[in-house]
Amino acid sequence: MHNKLINLAKKSNIDLEINESKTESVDIGVLNKQEKHYQVTKVKSYLIKAIKDNKCVKLEVESLKNPEKIISNIKTILDIQDNDNKNYLSKGNISKLNKDKDVTNYNKVSKDLRNLYELKDKYPNLANLELEYEYANNSITIKNASSNLKSSDYYHVFAAGVSVNYKEKSKVSYITYFAKNYDFNGFKEEIITSLEGLKYKLNSTSLKTDRYNIIIKNNIVADILAAFVSMFYTKNIMQNESILVDKFNKKVFSDKISIVEEPFSESAIYRKYFDTEGTKTTTKKIIDNGVFIKKLNNIEYAIKSNESETGNASGVFNMHIVSGNNTYDELIKELDNGIIIDEAMGLHSGIDVKSGNISIPVSGYLVENGVITKGVDMIVLSTNIFELLSNVISVGNDMSHSRIDVLSPSLLLSNIALAGGEQDE
Amino acid sequence: MKRERIETILNELVTTGADFAEVFLESNSTKVFNYIDKKLDVLTINESNGLGLRIALDNQEYYGATNDFSSKGIKDVISNLTKNIDSEVKYKNIKLNRLKKYINDTNTHYTDADIKAKLASIDAKIWPKDKRISQVNIRFASTLQDVTIANQTGLYKYENRIRSRIFIIINFKDDDKLANIYYSKGLSSSADILDSINYDEVIDELVKEGLDKLYAKPCPGGVMPVVIGPGFGGVIFHEACGHAMEATSVADGMSVLAHDLNKKVASEIVNIVDDGTLDREWGSTKIDDEGCETKRNILIKDGLLVGYLVDEINTKKMNMSVTGSGRRESYLFAPTSRMNNTYLLPGNDSFEDMIKSIKLGLYAKRLGGGQVSPETGEFNFGCDLAYMIRDGKIAECVKSASLIGTTKEILQNVEMISNDLALGPGMCGSTSGSVPVNVGEPTIKVSSILVGGEQSAQ
Structure with a gap:
């Protein structure tokens, strides 16, 4: 389908390249001791760059199944856009594929997150612990006659809303923690630091x-x-x-x-x-x-x-x-x-x-x-x-x-x- | 996607024993014109097309999002969802009802060239107004969204939605002084929205206000009475209590208003409504993103909290009916209860009386956006344009004013309400993504709010 689109563009004297991006992610949400939600996402998207007569157009689409429509949209933009935005297609070869050596065990993730509520034993003012974990992997490919570019990378991210109560007062602290690996202990340390701070914040x-x-x-x-x-x-x-x-x-x-x-x-x-x-x-x-x-x-x-x-x-x-x-x-x-x-x-x-x-x-x-x-x-x-x-x-x-x-x-x-x-x- | 295929997917989802299963199909096309430097700098046309599958079982929700419509792609998502559910396999034979269509008028007399010409004419009106204008940026965006929703009850509905919005942003510069001001109008409408604006009036007001901002003094800080202008000033209620009335936070007891149903939470003159049915308004749709018809929901009546915004999954937790408030940014998100068009009902007080009643205070003519922590009720919003009130009169323009407070305090402190109700469009971000909402109010006076500033108020 890539070649069909590129060849169709050539017939209109348009040089074209396609940046294909694939994202896969898993997201788990926990409130106190219960898992609340689990989401899996798999999407592919395309950023198309088209160049004709020193003008450049960029489109984002999620399907290449209708190349005629894509070319029609490109032509519409080329006709109407005033900007003389010279550009050129990518060059060179890069291949950097960072793969996660560990396979994330999502049952373990859910259990780890739910077990964090045990912090209530040491911090009795802990009212609610709203937690989120996401693992995301993104890969990008750009291809044209002069280039072959590939890269992929991944990350883990944890987030928390930590709320404490004391008599009529309540306070919330928010944490976002990115890591290259499943650094659950690093995240737990952040929550403990937050709980220590919240002791002061109640006053x-x-x-x-x-x-x-x-x-x-x-x-x-x-x-x-x-x-x-x-x-x-x-x-x-x-x-x-x-x-x-x-x-x-x-x-x-x-x-x-x-x-x-x-x-x-x-x-x-x-x-x-x-x-x-x-x-x-x-x-x-x-x-x-x-x-x-x-x-x-x-x-x-x-x-x-x-x-x-x-x-x-x-x-x-x-x-x-x-x-x-x-x-x-x-x-x-x-x-x-x-x-x-x-x-x-x-x-x-x-x-x-x-x-x-x-x-x-x-x-x-x-x-x-x-x-x-x-x-x-x-x-x-x-x-x-x-x-x-x-x-x-x-x-x-x-x-x-x-x-x-x-x-x-x-x-x-x-x-x-x-x-x-x-x-x- | 054909009905039979949707039925097959739903039947696979319910083999998990789920008490709720849903298929959400979405296609979206957005066109954005960006006019800057006296030319159409960029026109973008972006398209997306995807599928969201949802299962709910025992208060837990499982969601899969993909734009791979192949059999393998969808099977992969279903298998990924269902492998996490450990319950007895159950079989049903779901048959969908006849497809019910909700159709909005998407016709327009504007071609792309007409839109460009319109933006050019607006741009040409602005530049000659003042030499201190350093840049003009006009953005026009129009989105067509088609949604199809089906669930295990046989619900099968479709809506085509259209939204358009224009921004006019003017930058001012005088030596090292910088300021900017903007105007925005958005409707659930085609490009014909461009015909509904009195550009001369809008531009004259923007230039006057922009120059006021350019020479604005630092805002004094402290607790003081505040008059808040109509329209986007309603963000105060969106932040102060709107989010705290969404089942998203109420159902799990995570809202400061979670236990206040039928209790007095506001001044007796406060009446707040969220209405998804307002014709052609920015935050309106005919059905929500769970297939429920939108409603006019009364949230606060004469100061009493009388309702919440409830989505399909939270009805059981809260033992309340759905309110047509299930919304999501796109197929990438599971829906949850969100606002549509949220506004304070008008009163009878006059703007002049509000100003006269204040010895030292703030007139927040235009507010920017804001944020809230629903669990504690602490919220804030920025002022885009504000003036001091001194001895009953509007005085100097001030910059960087920020208003913060707590939900219950601000609701109780509404002292006067005028009758000039207006709505203002915005985008609201939450767990189900960014959705278009209107906020609204008439001009109001709040007896005291903490105002952020650089020196003590004097």
Whole structure:
């Protein structure tokens, strides 16, 4: 069917390549001691790139059974789209098939998850443990006359909603934990850490609106940075949609901040060897000691900006703030007096990527004399991405596990605004 | 897929002894026009076509999703599901009812070229309005979704759905100051939606508001009274109580409102409805994604919680009837109870009286999206456009205002409700994926909410 579509396209002088992606996943959900759901997913999808007369069209379909319709849609788009978006088909040969040597035993997974509720013996305030596990395997093939690209990789991901009750109060903490292997013990440790923290959070109070020294936990920094990834893209800079317009080769963050992307590093949980256009992914430094030194692009915008391709047509993988030297506990001691933020909500609505403004509800702990003394909640982090990554005192060495596209260590920051409900006396 | 094949699949699913078995077939075609830099930058046409198989047995749900329609592909999914069910093999002979079709009008007088010309004309109106406009982005998307649903009771239904939505986004820049503002309209309608907008009025308001945002001051933080504008301001109820009234969290006791049926949870002037039957509205469908006809569900009446949103699987747990609220993003997801068009009913207070009544507070003219933890009732939403209220008058525009609270507090603190009810389209994310919803309200005054800001309120 691939060849039928490619040959049909040739008759209309259209060069065409097909990116075939196969995803298989198993998902298990458990609430307390009971398995709630089990889902198996097997899907195949195709990203078709068609080029004619210096114009390029991309379509996503799930079936190639109607090639005439696909060609008709391509022609419709070619006729109407204004963009002179020169492009070319992929080249070269890559074969990187990462296969999971272990076969996941889903009965064991379900049992492991259900047994976690036994933590209630040690943590009697534990009310509910809502757990999810997913194993996903993705393989991609791109073929045309000049290329033969194949890759596959997999990951395990655990998620939890941990809720505790005490008298009339309840608190919930959320965890997402990605791993290359079935790291159930790593996930269990995260839940135990969460339960220890929730003891303080049951006695949370708000704060006075003011500026504080704060630690933002690794997973929250990763989520915030992920929301702003589009600012690094050549396309958004050229279209005046990025806050980094006119800031290339300029200092934009603290010199303690360097950001790199290592899509196929051995340490990456999920590896990407080429993007959806077949361009090889590359290891790159994007921010070097606070200076913006590398824009991200796809083929279209590499050509438009006369820059080399970076292989980021399908986003970023294993992009992270470079680790510092301090453990999380050392950051707390260094903070001495301030606030730790370890939960955040509403990033999709509280982050404005076009202005850089951040206004999100958060919660965490009060630190006094280097020790956590109680929980804080009903507070809002009010800042801007430039301020957030400029007011850096120290960078931790505790890389997050909550995402596979963007990762981060915890950061110790100075003088960041937090709004709270406590009034001035 | 032919009826006989669906029957064969259902019969295989029920050999597990399942008390519920369902086949969901979906085909979807989405066209997106992206107009930026004064040209049609990208037109995409994406299509998907897949199958979801669901079994429920003893409060447990098994789901398989695939777009491989071959016999082997479907057999593979069924075998993967059923191998996990350890119960006596039972045979039934399911015969489906006559296919009941629910048809929506998908006709439009717009060709693709007409749509492009329309976006170009809107774009051309905007640029000359102010030199500080740095970018204009207009996006128009139209989706055709065909669903066929069959289950072990013999239910066999089909609906063709169409939705269209336009976004107009304007960026402003003055030296290092940046701001953006947007307008959005979405309906369960064809591209004819483009004829229903007064673009001159919309654009003039967007430019005025965008320039206000460009020079907005940092929002002061603290607890204060807040007036929330109509339409998308209704996200406050979507987040504050809507999710907490979905069986998804109520059935397992994971909602802050799980034990409050027939109890007073809100101020007496609060009446909230979720209605999936509103003609052509963004969140409406004729049947839900379990094949149940959608309904107008009264959730809160005169401050009392009188209903929940209930899907097929949770009816047994909750001993309540289905409410036509079973929804899913696509065949990739099992459905669960979700909102459709959720709104606060109008009152009689005036906007002017609300403003006059406040010495120091916030006028949240437009809200952004939000998020909730149904178990604790803690929620938040961002303000897209807000002004301080000082001494009974609307004052300076402020930026980065964020409102947070808890479900029960906010419902009790609704003090005044106007009569200018409007609905606003959005996308809601939950365990069954992202679904189109409307939120809505008239202008309201809430006596106190925590407002996120950069300095103490003064």
